[in-house]
Amino acid sequence: MRMTEPRAGYTLPVFAGASAIAALQYLQQEQPLDQVEINLVTPPEQATIPVEQVAKLEMGKALAITRSDPGDNLDLTANTPIWAIVSLASRQPDTEQVTINGGEGVGKQLQADGKAAIYRYAKQILMENLQPLLREDQKVTVTIILPEGKRLAQRTSNEAFGVVEGLSLLGTTGISQPLSAPGQLTAFQEELAQKAKEFDTLVFCVGENGLDFARRQGVNPQQLVKTANWLGPLLVAAGEQGVKSLVLFGYHGKLIKLAGGVFHTHHHLADARLEILTALAAKVGLPTDIIQQLLTSETTESALQYLRDQENGSELVENVYRAIALTIDQKAQEYIRKHSEKDVTVGSVLFDRGRNIITVSPVVRQVLPEFK
Template identity: 25%
Template sequence: MTRKPKGELRRGWTTGACATAATKAALIGLWGGDVPDRVSIVLPKGEVFETPITISDRGDGWVSVGITKDAGDDPDVTHGALIIAKVSVSDGGVQFRAGDGVGIVTKAGLPIAVGEAAINPVPRAMMDDVVGEVAADYAATPDVCIEISVPNGAVIAEKTWNPRLGIKGGLSILGTTGIVRPFSCAAWIASIHRGIDVARAGGVTHVAGCTGATSETTVQKLYDLPDHAMLDMGDFAGGMLKYLNKNPIERVTIGGGIGKLTKLAQGAVDLHSSRSQVDFAALADMAGIPALKDANTVLEAYTIAGPPLAKAIADLALTRVQSAYPAMQFDIVVIDRAGAIIGRAGL
């Protein structure tokens, strides 16, 4: 399990910020002659990102610059990745291309059109801005092709949500602020939202959000759901449910281990152990077994009470979510650590 380092956490920089900085340095090399040793850009909220150049190269009519991404103390899979921007003159305006290791969008529902490079709107706007800035500095015409690549990006992307979202061949170039805040929930929740968008755009009528890999495997097999119907809910039940409430899908399955689903049944929407706890006294009252109030874990309570407890938890969780979000039809699947179903409620 990844643990937070002690002390103040060091923030990092998004792939979008790195791609923008690399683009600026490459443009300086294209129009000014020499690639600088360091480059700085202004991020969307006014903060300045300054970074050294890792590599640079040039050829007939093009310049490329690579910057090593520093994600700070965040356990980001792209930490240490080389983000390369290759710039050349376009046949009109700013154009974006996916180089090696950057994905192509293949499914509707994302903020980038199908067939386009998986470079999100904010990074595109940031790069567009530096094209204008550097073009003005060198009295150049701002007609530029920007190709972003990430060596080994296709391999790294297998550890992300990209394959499920229909982004093929590599990573997405992301970031709304340019800054990676260590252990932020925002990126995970944003990925859940994009998963819902893709499912809706694809006409999916049944999705499933699960607390982990084991429950996901069980639920996907149970209902024979495609990958793009599976939402990586994790601990963020609230993040998923609130977005679904605004962007409903006909049927929603929630699957997970008995401990996390007990918290959901008791009203928690953030299921992480540091942010919600099981009320064992309430669990004992619900099951009518006073001994459960002294249990250390829900799993221990289950060994005492048996399958009826799992069923009662599933029923209560179903009541909670169904009453809160009546526009959708829910069902609950409770599993044990081996992935066996020990309780169900709903469809």
């Protein structure tokens, strides 16, 4: 039986852009639209995106809806609707042609006074696709709405990176590569190999926001390596490339999986976070009633908050999370040794949803003296 290649799809900004294009074209043409063409910008190619619904709301204002399709990717936004409300009006000289707003379900950036979590690529794709459709004397205001955004955001680590009440329109490309696509892992491995030639110590970050937070802690950006959920193979690659030491920098609800020997961290593939947390809490001697409460917590974040709320909460958190970090370090070192026959010193930095660092392995201070 012949195996089919996993199918790539498109990132959320592409569908936001397609909805905006559909709404604007409907205002201009007042003809039904089944699909629109959109310039992905990065990569420089066109994509055809189906339009689910489009309607005029009032004079000069229309709503269009597309539906996210990230391809064969384990993405929680798959099949979620993306709305764009576009208002077309006359433009005064020397004013912006395209204004972009975040509506319901689009996250707010706490560190930017509640500004909508619509980042550079999303703005770029909207600007570069809408401006060519406008005359010099026209302007549009675009409001992106994610009706399921608040609900879906509860299943993400957005709050750990200062984004609340919804999802981010985040990314650097229009193509969503499936997690199983070897090209994605290969790109990460190539980046790691290049940086391993320059540095004995590298810092692994699971996501884009983790990269940003690590920079804020004084880490040299050139030492940072994005891993997505491919921690296992990239740990091995680090050993094979002769890296001497690694720092794993991440949200505790992700990295805790490594303490249980889970080295692919996507939640669709494995999730034993509360069980791991409970086991290590028992190992350091927490009382049975606290352990039982931890096991029945809704999330690792709520379990952490429960520990903090105890009378001696600071001490409990310190004891439990020190054990978690040391176990992550040990398991990662053993994993590298087993699969690459190389010894690499590993340290961990774990932070919570409020971007507060919970614990830092002792080895981190040794290999990253500049770490704040």
